[in-house]
Amino acid sequence: MPKKIPMRQCVGCREMKEKKALIRVVKSPEGAVSLDPRGKLPGRGAYLCPDGECLKRARKSRALERAFAAPLPPEVWAGLEEQMKEVAPDG
Numbered sequence: 748m749p750k751k752i753p754m755r756q757c758v759g760c761r762e763m764k765e766k767k768a769l770i771r772v773v774k775s776p777e778g779a780v781s782l783d784p785r786g787k788l789p790g791r792g793a794y795l796c797p798d799g800e801c802l803k804r805a806r807k808s809r810a811l812e813r814a815f816a817a818p819l820p821p822e823v824w825a826g827l828e829e830q831m832k833e834v835a836p837d838g
Contacts (some may be wrong), residue, residue, distance in 0.1 A: 764794075772793050797838075
């Protein structure tokens with residue numbers, strides 16, 4: 748029996764994709780919002796494709812702020828942009 752692959756929805760493009768292929772942003776129980784590269788931190792998570800267009804859409808629609816019911820600090824946006832540059836869509 749094949750193992751089940753966890754799927755998550757990107758807040759930018761709203762497409763379901765494999766959890767491993769997405770970048771997780773997490774709001775900790777204390778209320779701090781940060782990037783979660785390993786996907787193991789406790790708290791509320793939201794996922795984004797490693798694509799600049801998805802990041803632009805999520806920022807424009809304020810999708811991450813709505814997911815966490817809190818404003819995102821500038822360093823989180825900067826960290827997401829850096830991760831988008833590291834993971835080029837063409838490999």
